Amino acid sequence: MRKKNKKSKQIQLFFLFGSILTFILILIASTVGRQELNGPQRLALDLIGKGQFVFTRLTTGVANVWADYIALVHIRDENKRLREELDKFKATNIKYREAVATNVRLSKLLQVKDSLPPPTLTAQIVGRDPSLWFRTIIIDRGSSEGVEKGMPVVTVEGVVGQILDTSPNYSKVLLANDPNSAIDVLLQKNRVQGIVKGNGSNGFNLLYVLKNADVEKGDAIVTSGLGDIFPKGLPVGKVSEVTKSKRGMFQQIDVEPSVDFSQLEYLIIIMHENSLADQDFGKQYH
Amino acid sequence: MPVISYFFLGIFLLILQTSLITILPEWVGRPDAFFVLIVFVAIRLKFVHGAVLLLVLGLIMDIFSGIFLGIYPITYLLLFILLHGIARRLAIHESVHRIPLVVASYLFVNSLLYTFASYLAPENELIWNWKEILMQILLLAIITLPLFTLFETFDAILTPKKGAQFFLRSKNKNTFRD
Numbered sequence: 001m002r003k004k005n006k007k008s009k010q011i012q013l014f015f016l017f018g019s020i021l022t023f024i025l026i027l028i029a030s031t032v033g034r035q036e037l038n039g040p041q042r043l044a045l046d047l048i049g050k051g052q053f054v055f056t057r058l059t060t061g062v063a064n065v066w067a068d069y070i071a072l073v074h075i076r077d078e079n080k081r082l083r084e085e086l087d088k089f090k091a092t093n094i095k096y097r098e099a100v101a102t103n104v105r106l107s108k109l110l111q112v113k114d115s116l117p118p119p120t121l122t123a124q125i126v127g128r129d130p131s132l133w134f135r136t137i138i139i140d141r142g143s144s145e146g147v148e149k150g151m152p153v154v155t156v157e158g159v160v161g162q163i164l165d166t167s168p169n170y171s172k173v174l175l176a177n178d179p180n181s182a183i184d185v186l187l188q189k190n191r192v193q194g195i196v197k198g199n200g201s202n203g204f205n206l207l208y209v210l211k212n213a214d215v216e217k218g219d220a221i222v223t224s225g226l227g228d229i230f231p232k233g234l235p236v237g238k239v240s241e242v243t244k245s246k247r248g249m250f251q252q253i254d255v256e257p258s259v260d261f262s263q264l265e266y267l268i269i270i271m272h273e274n275s276l277a278d279q280d281f282g283k284q285y286h
Numbered sequence: 287m288p289v290i291s292y293f294f295l296g297i298f299l300l301i302l303q304t305s306l307i308t309i310l311p312e313w314v315g316r317p318d319a320f321f322v323l324i325v326f327v328a329i330r331l332k333f334v335h336g337a338v339l340l341l342v343l344g345l346i347m348d349i350f351s352g353i354f355l356g357i358y359p360i361t362y363l364l365l366f367i368l369l370h371g372i373a374r375r376l377a378i379h380e381s382v383h384r385i386p387l388v389v390a391s392y393l394f395v396n397s398l399l400y401t402f403a404s405y406l407a408p409e410n411e412l413i414w415n416w417k418e419i420l421m422q423i424l425l426l427a428i429i430t431l432p433l434f435t436l437f438e439t440f441d442a443i444l445t446p447k448k449g450a451q452f453f454l455r456s457k458n459k460n461t462f463r464d
Contacts, residue, residue, distance in 0.1 A: 104341070134403075
């Protein structure tokens, strides 16, 4: 009885393995020469692919964590070094920008200096008036370099003021926007004369212009050359507002200076009081 | 010796005031540390010392500011006499009085400068600009207490006796009892 049972089990196993082998053989036979996966292959691919995906993700994750950990060991030093380098480059960049800006300013100044009657002297501002009532500055040129009281001071944009006092190495300049400053000027378009006085802030008033004079907003104002202080033709500003009140003979004219007094840095002192217009005239006719 | 030290401190603050602080943008304002020193000197130093120092500082201020020589020494001397006179009657040395004291002194000095400048050149009209003055007053109100503390420390270093009193003084002293 036992022998019979053993034999039947062997037969069952034989059939089972035979069936599997047959199935595999059929599978192989059916796939030979084809390029597309069949159903079971697709299923296998799908399942194994999932496994691969999970495993790969896990491996990658662990690898990344490890890599990050390794990187963190050095990242602080590298960060510190990079920050130092960045600061250094920023400082260098600021220096370069300042150098370029100074170069531009000085180039413009040089152009103006060439166009002014010689001799001229370039000066730098070293101090400003701290009070609310006066507008003066201190420059780094003095009587030892020939600077004298009354000499005009200009910049690329136009008239700045005139020398008020000097010491051997420094001078005090009365700015044109000081209420105590007065400059003879004329309107460029129709040669109407007037006097520009500072209003104490960053502006001028044009005085003694008769009501019948043609003055409009935007008209350019230049030095007249009268008084032998400023050369003729230097830009002073532009008319910003014209008011004709019923009373009085004159117009009330506000002038926007051509110079920004808050941005002054380098200035030109005109040491010789020749007229620019005279010089041009001389060049043309002599 | 303290007078000379205050003189050099004044020169240092004046240089700061006319160079470094003027670079600040206008909307930030230009705190007048030199003026706070003037007020401090006026209420702290003895009559002769204080008067001489303020006259000298006024003469130097004339060089750096304005076009009329002499108006700063006179203005500072008048401020000194006024503050010295008030100091005898009122407890203006108390810290609570410092800000109003400096602000009132600032208005007094600027009124005098305005009056003198208008008198010396009546044809040149000065404009009393409340916006700028209020801005300066606000800045003075902010810097007065820290600067007074700084000047007191400076004073304590200059005069060892005062220094000892400054560092060892009792907290709740009734100054009106003395």
